[in-house]
Structure formats: C-alpha cells, structure tokens
Amino acid sequence: MQGSLTGKVALVAGATRGAGRAIAVELGRSGATVYATGRTTRDQRSEMNRPETIEETAELVTAAGGTGIPVRVDHLERDEVRALVERIGTEHGRLDVLVNDIWGGDIFLAWDRPLWEQSLDKGLRMLRLGIDTHAITSHYALPLLIGEPGGLVVEMTDGTSEFNAHYRADVGFFYDLVKVAVQRMALAQAAELRPHGATAVAVTPGWLRSEAMLDGFGVTEDTWRDALSSQPHFCISESPAFVGRAIAALAVDPDVARWSGQTLSSGHLAQVYGFTDTDGSRPDAWRYITEVQTTGKPADATGYR
Known part of the structure; x- marks a missing residue:
C-alpha cells in the first residue's frame, strides 16, 4: 500500500496517541499528508494528562513516508475546528479522508455502576467528548x-x-451510549454522503494495546504478554498499528463504498485485505470476545489470531 495515497490529504481528529496515532502513521506510510490534531502538545496537556503529543505523532507520520502536520485543536470548540478546515482548504484545496477518533473520556469511566450511581457531570462530559466532537x-x-x-x-x-x-x-x-451513537453517526453520514460519491463507515479495534492500556498493566509493547498473568484474555490483544493498517486499507480501496454505513472490525478487515499485526498475526478480537471471553471459557487465542 505504500505510496498509494500520495497526493491525498487526511485529517485524523484525535491523533495524539493510541489508535489515532497509529492510523495517522499508517496513512502516512501510504503517502498521505496527514493533519494530526489533539489537545496535548509539548507545551500543554489535556485533562487526560498523558505525555504523548501531536508533534510526536506528526514526526512519526513523516518518518513513515508521509507528511505529518500537527495542529492543536479542541474539537468541542467550533471556531478551532472551522479554522482547521479552512487551513486545510487553503493549503491543499481538498480533504480525502476524515477519521473521527476524538475521545478522551476514559478518565470518567465508572465500571459496573448503574446510571444513578454515576457522576452526572462526568457522564455528560463523556457524551460531549465522544459525540459532540465528532458531529462538530x-x-x-x-x-x-x-x-x-x-x-x-x-x-x-x-x-x-x-x-x-x-x-x-x-x-x-x-x-x-457514546460508542453506539458513533456507529449511528457513520450510518447517517453514509446516507448523506452517498449522492456525493463519498463513503462513511465505523471501525472498531479489538482489545487495543494503547499506551494507557499498557501502562495500566505495567507492561510495554515488547513485554505485553506479561499482563496475561493478571488478565488471561489479554492474549487476543492487538497493537494500535493493526487498526491503523485497517484504515489505510480502506483508504486505498477503490471499492470502499461496498462497506458504506457498516461497522467494521480490524480483525475482519485483516481477513479481507490480508494485512497483519506487527507480529505477523491477525487477531480476531470480537469473534474471540463473543465466543470465548463472554461465554466463560478459559483464555485461549488458538484459532483466533
């Protein structure tokens, strides 16, 4: 796929870390110019208080063969988003790929608690971060x-x-609610874009080895298997590069409209397009989660990667 997006322009909204960063890099590896946006720069951190920055992402895009352009944007701020798009239009006159990966709500998660026991302020903040940002x-x-x-x-x-x-x-x-709403947003945009020759899809990674996830387990990308002692089902996890390659495959597919309106997984797309994770495997996380993890079977990724 390298070079097949040369001359194309992508905006990865929410590219500071995790899936967004990997998507930006893989689009760059295929030759795209990638605007990488987020709220954390070398001079300023978001409420997530993570060390990863959009400048680092842009540098990785460029090192991979594309052109990375970091722009600090709070996607809840309309004027900032409007200015970003105007800049892309002025500098390139086109936008070929838009990836809405804005999130930042993990710090507000309340595990295994019903609605009435959760903080309403934190919950509504999650909705704004995960839904409003995409719509804006x-x-x-x-x-x-x-x-x-x-x-x-x-x-x-x-x-x-x-x-x-x-x-x-x-x-x-x-x-x-956020994650289901995003899937519906893809369906709605697909219907509205179809008469204009454009396509919209939703994509889910599997159990993602993001920087935050690795930190939570106290492991690195090189030692991630050490986390299996505390969470055996982590055996099906995937690197962020896996979903990045999924998006790059979609972006270069001349028949991508066949997926219009659908929710696709990195594991399924790997089977269709033939790409692998960084270790050469093809983890099919959602089939594993459905058939093994949620049914109470012992952790065993045999046949799922």
Whole structure:
C-alpha cells in the first residue's frame, strides 16, 4: 500500500496517541499528508494528562513516508475546528479522508455502576467528548471532503454492531451510549454522503494495546504478554498499528463504498485485505470476545489470531 495515497490529504481528529496515532502513521506510510490534531502538545496537556503529543505523532507520520502536520485543536470548540478546515482548504484545496477518533473520556469511566450511581457531570462530559466532537468536526469538514469524489469518513468506535446490540453494563450507560451513537453517526453520514460519491463507515479495534492500556498493566509493547498473568484474555490483544493498517486499507480501496454505513472490525478487515499485526498475526478480537471471553471459557487465542 505504500505510496498509494500520495497526493491525498487526511485529517485524523484525535491523533495524539493510541489508535489515532497509529492510523495517522499508517496513512502516512501510504503517502498521505496527514493533519494530526489533539489537545496535548509539548507545551500543554489535556485533562487526560498523558505525555504523548501531536508533534510526536506528526514526526512519526513523516518518518513513515508521509507528511505529518500537527495542529492543536479542541474539537468541542467550533471556531478551532472551522479554522482547521479552512487551513486545510487553503493549503491543499481538498480533504480525502476524515477519521473521527476524538475521545478522551476514559478518565470518567465508572465500571459496573448503574446510571444513578454515576457522576452526572462526568457522564455528560463523556457524551460531549465522544459525540459532540465528532458531529462538530464532520459538520465543518464534510463540505471540503465532498469537493472531490471518493472521500472517506471513518468513525472510530468500540464494539461491533452485533456486540453492541446488547447493553454493555460493565462499561456503563454513558460509555455504551457514546460508542453506539458513533456507529449511528457513520450510518447517517453514509446516507448523506452517498449522492456525493463519498463513503462513511465505523471501525472498531479489538482489545487495543494503547499506551494507557499498557501502562495500566505495567507492561510495554515488547513485554505485553506479561499482563496475561493478571488478565488471561489479554492474549487476543492487538497493537494500535493493526487498526491503523485497517484504515489505510480502506483508504486505498477503490471499492470502499461496498462497506458504506457498516461497522467494521480490524480483525475482519485483516481477513479481507490480508494485512497483519506487527507480529505477523491477525487477531480476531470480537469473534474471540463473543465466543470465548463472554461465554466463560478459559483464555485461549488458538484459532483466533
């Protein structure tokens, strides 16, 4: 896929770390110019208080073969998003790929607690971070994206449509609502974009080895298997590069419209497009979670990666 996005412009909204960073890098590896946005820079951190920065992401994009452009944007601030899109239009006159990966709500999660026992302020903050940001960004970016045929919008979510058809009580009301809403946003945008020759999909990674997840287990990407002693089902986890490669595969697919409106998983797309994770495997996390983890079977990724 390297070089196949040369001349194309992508906006990865929420590219500071995790899936967003990896998506930006893999789009860059295919030759794209990538605007990497987020709230954490070398001079200022977001409420997440993580060390990763958008400047680092942009540098990784450029090192991979693309052109990385870091822009600090709070995607809840309309004027900042409007200015970002105007800048892309001025500098390039086009937008070919929009990835809405804005989130930042993990710090507000209340595990295994019903709605009435959760903080309403924190819950509503999650809705703003995970839903409003996506709507605001698409509102301003889509007029530029439909200027050229073949545009692609990717709404990043958590969970397949089938899995999210059931309430996820472990993550709670607000998180569940955000991730299902994002899938619906992809469906709605697909319908509105189709007459303009553009496509919208939702994509979910599996159990992601993000920087925060690795820190939570006290491991690194090189030693992640040490976490299996505390959480055996982590055996199905995937690196952020895996979902990054999934988005890059979609972006270069001339027949990407066949997926319009659907929610796709990195594991499924790996089977279709033939890419692998960094270790050469193809973890199919959501099939594993459905068939093994949620049914109470012992952790065993055999046949799932």
